[in-house]
Amino acid sequence: AQTVTQSQPEMSVQEAETVTLSCTYDTSENNYYLFWYKQPPSRQMILVIRQEAYKQQNATENRFSVNFQKAAKSFSLKISDSQLGDTAMYFCAFGDYKLSFGAGTTVTVRA
Amino acid sequence: EAQVTQNPRYLITVTGKKLTVTCSQNMNHEYMSWYRQDPGLGLRQIYYSMNVEVTDKGDVPEGYKVSRKEKRNFPLILESPSPNQTSLYFCASSYRATEKLFFGSGTQLSVL
Numbered sequence: 483a484q485t486v487t488q489s490q491p492e493m494s495v496q497e498a499e500t501v502t503l504s505c506t507y508d509t510s511e512n513n514y515y516l517f518w519y520k521q522p523p524s525r526q527m528i529l530v531i532r533q534e535a536y537k538q539q540n541a542t543e544n545r546f547s548v549n550f551q552k553a554a555k556s557f558s559l560k561i562s563d564s565q566l567g568d569t570a571m572y573f574c575a576f577g578d579y580k581l582s583f584g585a586g587t588t589v590t591v592r593a
Numbered sequence: 594e595a596q597v598t599q600n601p602r603y604l605i606t607v608t609g610k611k612l613t614v615t616c617s618q619n620m621n622h623e624y625m626s627w628y629r630q631d632p633g634l635g636l637r638q639i640y641y642s643m644n645v646e647v648t649d650k651g652d653v654p655e656g657y658k659v660s661r662k663e664k665r666n667f668p669l670i671l672e673s674p675s676p677n678q679t680s681l682y683f684c685a686s687s688y689r690a691t692e693k694l695f696f697g698s699g700t701q702l703s704v705l
Contacts, residue, residue, distance in 0.1 A: 486635075515691045527683060527696035534691075573635055579643060579690040580651060581626070583636040 484509050488574055488584035495564045496592050502549075503559045503587045505574030514576055516550065518559045521586075522570040530572070533557065564591045595620045599684050599697030606674055607705050614669045614700050616684030624690045625667040626651070627659065629680040630699075636683065642667055643690065674704040 485508045495501040507516075518530040533541045533550050540548050545562045557576070561568055569591045574584040597618045606612055618625065626641035628651075638651030642661040656678055658670040667686075671678060681701050685694040 488635075517694075519694075525681070525699050527685070527694070529693045532693060575636075577690075579624070579641055579649070581638055581641075581690070581694075582652070583628075583638075585633055585635040 484577060484580065484582040486574055486576060486582050486584035488587050490587045491585070492588045492590070494590045494592060495561075497566060498563055500560060500562050501564060501589060503561075503572055503574075503589070505557045505559070505584055507555050507557065507574070507576050507582070509555070509576070511578075514578055516548075516557045516574070516576045517581075518546070518548070518557075519573045519575060519583075520568075520570045521573065522567075527573075531559065535576075561589070566591050566593060595695070597684055597686050597695050597697040599682075599700050601700060602698060603701050605703045605705065608675055609673050612671050612674060612702075614671075614682060614684075614702070616667045616669065616697060617665050618667075618686040618695065619665065620686065620688075620695065621664065622686035622688055622695070623664075624688070624692075625661065625684065625686045626690075626694075627657070627667070627669050628683045628685065629653065629678075630683065631680050639669070639682075641690070674702075676704050678702065679704045 516533040520528045531543045549558045571586045627639040628636040637653045640659040642648045684697040
């Protein structure tokens with residue numbers, strides 16, 4: 483079975499500062515894909531960033547970047563220069579056809 | 594506009610009364626899937642479909658049925674709903690399972 487662990491239920495960050503969300507997973511597969519999705523209060527699910535497990539280079543998307551450590555099965559998300567609009571629940575996910583999500587981390591950006 | 598349309602957005606029903614939540618996408622996506630979201634558990638995959646007439650179980654398929662008779666539609670059927678199926682449900686689609694998922698707006702289901 484595939485499992486995803488997000489160990490931080492809630493995090494708070496000052497506007498313009500940096501926050502890092504942790505994610506670890508467990509799988510016996512070698513090829514898979516990893517994602518971070520954002521769910522703002524509107525409850526709409528939005529892709530933040532995607533990483534291919536066979537690529538060593540960490541994915542970046544504007545202010546969002548990941549630290550992917552395949553051997554450690556770790557996939558953390560860094561949000562730089564946090565903005566009020568980043569306030570949301572963030573979900574880590576991995577897999578291929580079968581996709582497993584973590585329980586989520588609620589991020590609150592303070593003005 | 595490219596989108597995944599889920600209906601209804603809210604539904605209150607009683608135990609045992611069959612219901613269907615519809616899902617339709619207009620992006621010609623091959624892959625579609627259903628999830629339920631519960632507090633403290635995140636999203637859990639119920640069923641997925643890699644293409645027309647091809648469906649498979651996710652992590653929590655018990656009590657649910659799906660069908661994929663045409664590419665654009667992927668309804669979720671609860672033959673005999675029970676209170677433990679009270680949840681927020683999302684349908685999603687993508688060109689391939691490994692690509693970005695496009696999510697519907699969600700269906701909040703309450704089974705009394």
